[in-house]
Amino acid sequence: MERVMRKFLVAAVVLLTLGVVRPVPAAAAAFVQKSPPDLSWSFDGPFGTYNQAALQRGFQVYKEVCASCHSMDYLHYGDLSALGYSKAEIKAIASGYTVTAGPNKEGKMYKRPARPSDAFVAPFPNEEAAAATFNGVAPPDLSLMAAARDGGPNYIYAILTGFNQKPPKGMFVPTGRYYNPYFPGGRIAMPPPLTANRVHYADGTKATLDQEARDVATFLMWASHPHLDQRHQLGVKVMIFLFILAIVFFFAKRRAWKDVEH
């Protein structure tokens, strides 16, 4: 009886796993979404941290390229101190933007230069205005982009470097859409934003397409996970503490149970 049972068990497991692992047949369309490359980043792993130079370069790419279309509502100019900018530099960056404030004592709204405590100024007054500019698809807010897509920074990098490839035969790409094999459906409403030398890096780094994409992906990762450095550092300390505690309790338990037959 037991032998029969064991055979039944093995057969059932093999059958079930075979069936489940078999890939689901792809839809008839020739387009297959590509998965992003698995790049290595300075913030990978338990000891990973952000590279401030990369963050500053990434912010420069965002500011000079992406910001004309994409908002970052959850960031404030003051948050940029985490990138290594000084108070004066942040003030200067903020004052380049204009915000509507008020009402003042006369009850009127007025314009003033942005301050470090202001949120990033959005390029469009509202989502409808943004959508109207891009055939009905508004550029999404980027504050949480690295958390809101599978693959995070790898996906962002892939989207930014995935343009200018030939669509599969028979795939129709209408005007206002661009073929990008990493985007679900393959037809994205974003025109290719980056090319080599799209920005001029102050630190002398060569602005290749690959470099710009990596830098801005790093910056967007930071925007989604601003406390990653602190989280990793605290995590390592907590782990060391817990390992020591576990050893202490292990021996305490051994001692308490020493004379017990169990």
Added chain:
Amino acid sequence: MAVETNNKLVKWIEYRLPVFSFYRHFLVEYPAPKNLSYWWNFGSLAGFMLVVQIVTGIVLAMHYSPSATLAFSSVQGIMRDVNYGWLLRYIHATGASMFFMVVYIHLFRGLYYGSYKRPREILWFMGVIILLLMMATAFFGYTLPWGQMSFWGATVITSLFSAIPVVGHAITSWLWGGYAIGAPTLNRFYALHYLLPFVIVAAVALHLWALHQHGSNNPLGIDVKGPQDTLPFHPYYTVKDLFGITIFLIFFCYWIFFDPGALLNPDNSIMANALNTPPHIEPEWYFLPFYAILRSVPNKLIGVMLLGLSVCVLFLLPWLDTSPVRSGKFRPIFKQFFWIFVIDCVILGYIGHLPPIGPAKFYGRIAAIYYFLFFFVILPFVGWFERPKPMPESISQAVLDKKAKRAGTEKA
């Protein structure tokens, strides 16, 4: 059992409200079987997780706004601006996963060792009630950050009630407080999410009360025959539980500090949008096996009924299992069906995660059939036909036998 002390204050309190003898009775002297394995650590771990969820939840509630316009950004405020807010939220959000993992192991432990059998039926019922309350709490909690998956998960699950004939649609709009999930729904889910954990605390109190009536079951599943079979809870099990909690914390902290994203759905980082349905809606992993059962039935009403039955069948276990032997150790046939059942639940979970097409649908059905077969056919019949292995006289006898055997092999 009286408390021996010369402390006047202790005596004064003890005479009026015997908290000190209660504490001694329950946590110090409480006799526990001496052969409990590490599988018995998961009860205290579950209690620990309940406390963690309540403490972090209350602090989160101080910074959270349950309004449809502010909920999402208030969670971002917690993550970005509140001191250690990211830590609180990651503990609470991954804590829900840890809580379920611990409770599921606790439950399978009970299943394997027959802990639901006489005289522990009510203890078991309280456990199932706790599980149901936890599911409701986690479901309500998951809507609170008001991301896309919060919104659409809540839409899918509450819409299930619309399958009920005649009154279905009335029930869903009553649950929603409107004609779709919206601001009123979020408000009431928040109120319930705050309330239910305290109902769970009450259910846990009854669970422990019932536990202390007859004491813990044990890996041999035989009754305690006398003091030689037991140990006082303190220090033996307090130190063992502390060791277990520390090991568990290492696992828990790995997710909190190094990979919190693995347990959070990326779609929930996008604010809820009623006009934009995500391509793939799926519940948290701890609901996936039940979700797979639901989706394996073509008829919505029957699917919903089987979904309910898949959890509530646990209430019937004491009667469905006809074997007089508790522990799976002595039940050669049951043991194998049990492990198939464990694998079956994992497969159901995996299938709940796949789109319900092609082979996934087919194997989902087979796995769902086995799930119910296990409870309604295998458990009753195996109990009748199986010949259990010989069992030891008592716990202490088993310990001596084991020692003798070990000494024997060492000599050989």
